[in-house]
Amino acid sequence: MLQATLASGHADRPCVFEAFTRRLPEGRRYGVVAGTGRFLEALAEFTFGTEEIDFLRERTIVDEATLDYLASYRFTGDIWGYAEGECYFPGSPLMIVESTFAEGVVLETLALSILNHDSAIAAAASRMTATAGDRPCIEMGSRRTHERSAVAAARAAYIAGFDSTSNLEAGRSFDIPTRGTAAHSFTLLHDSEREAFASQLSSLGLSTTLLVDTYDVTGAVTLAVELAGPELGGVRLDSGDLVSQAHEVREQLDSLGATDTRIVVTSDLDEHAIAALQAAPVDAYGVGTRVVTGSGHPAAGMVYKLVARADADGTMVGVAKASKDKSSMGGRKFALRRRNSTGVAHEELIGIGSAPVDDGDDRPLLVQLVRGGEVIVPTDARSAREHHANSRAELPTKALRLSHGDPALRTVYQDEQSRTEVEED
């Protein structure tokens, strides 16, 4: 595409690209934008080095004019988008790239890879933290996803309200709280469970969490309190029927005087398992596979489409494809979250060509992220986490139901010309 447009002269046409989703994953009631900060940090370093250029030349993938263009590539345009952590709905204009065709088209894979992955994790994680309420969720899924996805997944989960991660590299890269845990191999390495527990308590102190299901849970809990006393920080359950076990272990701990010892549960947890455990005496959830793989929906389904471009005379015109089942809506978008007077959101209003008017209680959703190629917003996970908490809090309560349902807000388009509201099929 780049080579052909550089040759035809259209590469420099001013364009508007938009990232959006046609629909939420089946039954989900809201999505969560995540990855924006990572994308902006990647954008700042997004160039083509000698090795990449040499490879393209050796394989004769593109011509010399295209190699020259890539060798000096820097994004110099503007980017707008939903703030990281924002909740979104079908059609929400999640990222808007205003640049030449060439500059914008080259960003597609970078933008979509990061947003599709991180938003999928954040959406799943948000359902888990909303269900867990005040009980902390710990991200422990590093071993169930690609080694670099794992680091990004920890960040996305944190944005969506997870308390901490077991991924130390995520702690280092993104300043996220970290929590460790002991595995069964630790117990099995020792000649006895007694020796293993003693070793862990001696090295990590009484506030540590002991894994009690390697052999027999009741025996292990007795042993744990015998060795640590009532100051024992916690015990972890990783198998069996967690609901009934949590009740039994809580009773046992209390009867041994260890009333402040926490119970941490792990073992294929997802939002539904957490919902079932909310009635049990559990203090924290360790979530692995299901959060890092998006709880059944590992990609957010975002696409990146050309929605407007300059005409031969320089006028910007909306463009859209007519492909069956995959039609797009042309034009530069603007977006407003309609809220009622008590601050509860009830509509995603998208203006085509111009911004919809705030009726006083509404909240504009597009933030300028990049101006003339320079990133102009914070990219840290902590700000995004706060933004997500606020955004989720203003959704109607039905948004937090785990049962399959429609998007919590309806998306309404407002056309520039007609000023009438048009609803998509």
Next chain:
Amino acid sequence: MLQATLASGHADRPCVFEAFTRRLPEGRRYGVVAGTGRFLEALAEFTFGTEEIDFLRERTIVDEATLDYLASYRFTGDIWGYAEGECYFPGSPLMIVESTFAEGVVLETLALSILNHDSAIAAAASRMTATAGDRPCIEMGSRRTHERSAVAAARAAYIAGFDSTSNLEAGRSFDIPTRGTAAHSFTLLHDSEREAFASQLSSLGLSTTLLVDTYDVTGAVTLAVELAGPELGGVRLDSGDLVSQAHEVREQLDSLGATDTRIVVTSDLDEHAIAALQAAPVDAYGVGTRVVTGSGHPAAGMVYKLVARADADGTMVGVAKASKDKSSMGGRKFALRRRNSTGVAHEELIGIGSAPVDDGDDRPLLVQLVRGGEVIVPTDARSAREHHANSRAELPTKALRLSHGDPALRTVYQDEQSRTEVEED
């Protein structure tokens, strides 16, 4: 774990860790080991740098003795495993790490992240290529997964028989064939479809593939042949009912004399969609989301367990946990693929403590990958691709059915002591 065992003195105990899966994803008939080459390349560079050590110190995550250990960490043990590309079954000992506890426990996340991700992609990709037969599958899913997973996914898909990838970085990193495609944005950028096609043909030549569903397929196909003549390389369909469209477009192309023009289809393909399209005149499949997300199973479910360790007197003993639903089988494993006299595999025979005896037609499955910390096997994708083709070819035909079913081979354990065959529940 590392800190406590360094303090207790058990960190140096000789150990055997094993990576395996308890079960295949629901209904799947075989798994495919992938990522071994990437793991071995990562292992060669797996050390803890100043930034990592400083982070651990600042956060007081571990003590100084542990930091010292990590700062000089190098894996010096032995690793055995199934060759990359090998088909596997529940309980197959996919990777066996023989080292001190400390050296082996530190590798867990690296090994599992890579193997769980890449094997999930390869297993899904293998079902697709087996179904597609002689028709090439092109990996096009980069935008639907994390930006680095995308590169690894292209490699895993290639190992499982994909023809090529649209991910240029995978082409560069892993020497995989690459194929490009034009998007709707390319057509929409131009003032007309005619201008867009002319631009692409002029720059890329007549052998290029034109995307014909931006506006109207029939009109676009007419235009494509008008501009390119019967030498046109291909057309791509990306929406609508692909089966009926492929028939219509084939007829149209043939009637226009473009009998050699290929039809490439894309649009949420997976192994089932490919199966449905096999009866249609399609020449190549472009597969995106479903291959890079493992077609419903984005993680292979491998775990990494301590299965043997030295006793106080230095004797190696098998160890296993008793956790409900998650019990493990202790002891160092060996593995043989039992084949009948015509070379068809019929059993996965796993020896505990010693190697099962080859009855003449069988194939030993464990290959030494690392000796004394040094990688001693090739790590390239091409060798693994060839190995996979051979391994899959010897499975019974039922292995290639797409319907839900049991693993194609039953797993049988042969105990060292009893020499009797024991079957797991």
